[in-house]
Amino acid sequence: MSAAPPRVLTVAGSDSGGGAGIQADLKTMLALGVHGMSVLTAVTAQNSVGVQGAWPLPVEAVRAQYRSVVDDIGVQAVKTGMLASAELVRTVADLLAGTGAPVVVDPVGVSKHGDALLAESALDSLRTRLLPVATVATPNLDEVAQLTGLRVESEEQLRPAAEAVLEFGPRWVLIKGGHLAGDAVDLLTDGTEEHWLRAPRHDNRHTHGTGCTLASALAARLALGDAVPEAARAAKTYVTGAIEAGFPLGAGIGPVDHAWRLRNATD
Template identity: 85%
Template sequence: MSAGTAPPRVLTVAGSDSGGGAGIQADLKTMLALGTHGMSVVTAVTAQNSLGVQGAWPLPVEAVRAQYRSVVDDIGVQAVKTGMLASAELVDAVADLLSGTRAPVVVDPVGVSKHGDALLAPSALDSVRTRLLPVATVATPNLDEVAQLTGVRVESEQDFRRAAEALLEFGPRWVVIKGGHLAGDMGEAVDLLTDGSQEHWLRAPRYDNRHTHGTGCTLASAIAAHLAQGRPVPAAVTAAKEYVTGAIAAGFALGGGIGPVDHGWALTRSDGS
């Protein structure tokens, strides 16, 4: 048998979620579901399940750097996604690596887990602002992360533009302000994608499903997968929003707490479509 053609290659630089719902596990599932080849640089190991994070251990900077160089120098990448980076030292090291890589970068500025557990040291916030966000093609903060990074509190759709402007000042080309945590949304999950001149309001039904572990990782990875396939940013983010909306709708119970979204929802629908 002859070798097949390799699909687009996407690299996640993130922490491991032992429960399989978020982190590199969610990233790789998303990348596979969207027709790309996922690769990983593990930045931290967590003991994590549906109830929360019981422990987290960042990897040494040299281990993260070696993983990255090993993949990028031999296999190459068409897009990179970052997630949990844990410390200022890791943020700085990853920013240096990204600045020398010619591929779009999706930065998910992970600060806390779904359960409220801290995944980024307070001392690393300035490095995220000054080192990581400037190399981002797309940054995807949720409302808690917006407040953490900029001090802007988003309490209604009218605050989205102000939040986006504050994030864009740090240097990313595009930002997605994710409104999934916004109260009083009249049944919609609303996100704003903007580069400061173009605006794209993305709306989707809000499903009454508490099993949403991994949504942020999944959205960022889906954006990266679509960028790797050559889509422009607005099309990539729109397609990623559709994918994560379906994954949330199909989220399932696992363990005694918050279950994960279903990364394979489009592959396992009973109608076969």
């Protein structure tokens, strides 16, 4: 009998196409050697071309799932994704505040295809309730604009964007600059330290699930004992490989390959 691996909980929505959301989170956690667990916040009808529908779960169902897992099994890290409504954001923030594990907040606002995944009314709760309990927040540039009103169009603008997000209270922020031209560059900072994470940009349009994957990899590495900068670098390496190996699926944007290391090892 083996000892239990570190346990990581994802609190997020379901992607029926399997490329993002809960499905991507659990695949990432398995690939990185931790035990993934889930609290489902919403069900989406989703595929490679977009989101055809989304249905948030009742607050009572989300709270019951969370307590069921945390009270019995325990967690070494938590990752949040799609929370859909202000009521769910507030509920999850309250649950996280009493858990005592590192929290990675992926402030999911829109899907890869531009479909809204967070109600406009929930933005204030995200700023004032969820971000203050985050160990690391991982917004992309669209989410930075939603949260702060700042439009980032160059690498030089990543620093003021990070400063603006830090004002909401997360200990660290990782601004994902993947939408900028040139190399894929992200900025990790706590307001004192800065870590610039760079990777070559791969010519591959199949990038569905990158944000979920990066945040889950970061949470997995925190559960394994990494400090935040080391966890972020390891997560960046993992998601870069997954993007390079992304594959076509359906008629639109295919997913990143969460099993790329396994496939490379068996080639």
